[in-house]
Amino acid sequence: MGKILDKELSDLKERLLTMGSVVEAQVARSIKSLVDRDNDLARKVIDADHEVNRMEVEIDEECIRLLALRQPEAGDLRFITTAMKIVTDIERIGDLAVDVSERALELNEEPILKPYIDVPRMAKAARNMLKEALDAFVNRNAELARAVLDEDDFVDELNKQIFRELLTFMIEDPHSISRAIRITYISKYLERIADHATNIAEMVVYLVEGRIIRHMDNQQANPASQG
């Protein structure tokens, strides 16, 4: 039975990575729909979310099945229960890609406030964090997981920077307020995507080392504290 479980665990990892890639692509497309002002693409992201939800349920069910039938021991048991938590974070990143697309649809209806430069950079960093956090998980690599935590600071810094810049727009021209606020929302969504990746990375460190390193996101990098 041990062998069967190994194969099943490796299938589980594969599915998690696949779901991660799908969600990463959703984030990338949501930002592309904003930068290219492409409403069709934004709608595609929104429509594809049910696929992400379906993947979450399937992975959850597979985890339950493994727990019920294989009665995995310590290490595998923790791996499977961690997978069940991680899949929730991945799914919520998918929801945030939908949120980005919805703000994109709204912003695309109005004149461009300013070219998007930092937002795509932030999205790229957040996507990379998700990818690395999942790689760290399937390879039980605590070192890689810790690297993800460091990257979160960069994303938080970009979020603050975007916020400060948009604040000057708002103060100078009240007509820009509603657009500027939508962009700060997108920036916040990306920060939350990075936070989910950070949560995953923390779970990996706990899984591998049994040590709790709680992300200090309450102490750092809150854009409102710069407002």
Next chain:
Amino acid sequence: MGKILDKELSDLKERLLTMGSVVEAQVARSIKSLVDRDNDLARKVIDADHEVNRMEVEIDEECIRLLALRQPEAGDLRFITTAMKIVTDIERIGDLAVDVSERALELNEEPILKPYIDVPRMAKAARNMLKEALDAFVNRNAELARAVLDEDDFVDELNKQIFRELLTFMIEDPHSISRAIRITYISKYLERIADHATNIAEMVVYLVEGRIIRHMDNQQANPASQG
């Protein structure tokens, strides 16, 4: 062994409810620190967060222990894995109470922009949703869980209303922008608390009925779409 598991499951429920009450109180105190401009209270909320984190870890460990030693069957197995997911949502509500307190500390340094009326109402509704969602979980009550989903609309509506009102302040007086934005952030935090309660309620419906009702928070009630 069945009896031992019953006792252990009922202890687990008790611990989840306790953690829920602690977090509910954290939310209440964070809003009180805002309304009463009480910095000491805000700092107390921030300091108490480690206690919430500790409770999460303990409940997680207890769940792992039950899975490993008791090899629970179908219903109990699902109950325990759901508890492990729910505890993450409760912990993140705790983080949001800290976020509220931090914005309160900042707002308390400046003159009051306007009396807080809708924010406390929203907080009360969100706390109530958390309480009901957890009650629904420990009692496997799908009907109560569905009621929580309905309440989410009310919270989303208040969030939109707060946003619209603050937007008029910002447009009329640029000096109000940074304070107004902080208040919209608090309103957003409360909306996210309600979303976490909604996530818990959805998991309860799935646990009890095996039916997926995914919260449509992407279609509804995004304040930016009103901006």
